[in-house]
Amino acid sequence: MLILTLDWASWTFAVIATVVALIGYLLLLYLRDPHRIRQYPGPFLAKITYAWLLGVVITRRRSQIIHEMHKKYGPIIRITPSEISFSSPEAYYDIHSASSKVTKSAFYDAFASIGLSNVFTARSKIEHGQKRKLLHSLFTAEVSRELSGHTQTITSRLLDEWSTRYVSDNECTWFDCVPWISFLAFDTISDFIFGESFGMIRASSDIVTMPKDVRLGTISAECTLQKISLIKVVSKREAYNYFVGVLPSWWKAVGRRVLRSEAQASKIFSDFVAHRLVQRLSQSSTEAPHDLVGRFLKKSTTQNETFPRDSLIAELITILVAGSDTTRNSLIAAIYYLAKSTNAQRSLQNELDAHMTSATPAIGEIEALPFLGACLNETLRLYSPVPIGLPRTVPASGMVISGDAFVGGTTVGVPIYTIHRDESVWGPRPEEFRPERWLDDGRNSKAHLHAFKPFSEGPASCIGKHLALMQLRLMIAAIFKRFDVALEDPTRPLRVEDWFVRRVTECRVGIRPR
């Protein structure tokens, strides 16, 4: 009632008073400096409010902007009132090495699915270690090698589809390879997890069917079905998690309310995974299972361990996203860089021709090829699929990073995008795609590896690294052995959006059989 009766002058006064009080509160926080990081430079807004980083996230250019900030302000900068960003490989080591006592920050809470933590979101070192131990044997280099035949088959299916649709005797047919590589990545991860691809390449679509009402896997035969665009759902879920993750804790509830449609996507995706797991569990086979679910159950039975189904769903949700978003964007980036650099493409093809006995690569033929390895490393360096400073919390006892002491509770991170462009390591033109930098008679290789962290490092580094490297090697070799690839417009930069995983939005190419 009072609000309705206020006149114009009173309104103006109320607004000004609120703004002044807010600024005063922010300045007070800045001066109180509970994390004792006031001396570090950075944009002024970032020192007093989380809004600066939020604004940066909204531009979808976070990696580039933070990289520019490091160039402007130096190697240690403040990006929120409680978060410090470092740009040196030494800081990366201090934060992520096995002996470091940091824990994952509250950012990761947003990624928990169905209210349960998983290996990616577990913040306590003990809980994370337990989850990691449970999954470890399912992601070894040997397992990845054993599964390489499945990646081969699914990749060949994609290339057959491309041959039928886009190879003609006349003009080059330009097409956007982003949806196709996405189908490839999702079919491959589905085969890896559930023993069967989603069938996206065959259907040339990401539309999948699932029950409308899934209560964590308890579905009835007569339930109503719905069709969803899985890739859209996953993208929305990722946007939601990332955005809510960046918000300070007292704003997360507001973020969840504002991003309702994204939150709904997150729920649909969890239901979809639960449904697929139920379908998978209903199949019995006498053969040794090749998929993650089968191998996991076999391991649990052998070791007489029980694992709640909901916890398994929580792990699968993360693995499905972590194992598809990263590889698909890395592969699209590799296609783009190699299509743009015709010399690199030619050198790669010469190497493949000399070592491959058929059009379909076998992992044993290609896994040690130096130029292929160099192209893959250079792609992971330049593209940096997971680009941000992975946020970690300094333990209560405090710690020293890059020679400076930080108090408990401070959030710290080293942007992978930035260390992958450190001129003192990579030379004067780090933005150039130059696979040769990995071959230069090992001169810089130690320094390079010190500053090369696409899969992160330490106890929470990527569990899927071997799998991803196997898949990417096979996929790149298969594509470039079979086709010459060109860009429709070589002058156009790769279109990328920054989320937790950098996302390519378009990459138009043409192919010609070799």
Ligand code: HEM
């Ligand atoms: C090019 C491909 C990939 C890249 C660049 C990549 C990168 C990363 C990075 C940087 C992290 C650390 C994230 C953090 O600390 O916040 C990570 C963690 C993780 N990745 Fe990957 N990844 C890739 C592929 C995969 C694949 C294929 C899988 C599984 C099928 C996978 C599963 C995971 C999981 C489960 C974690 C969490 C590990 C933990 O916290 O212990 N990733 N990945």
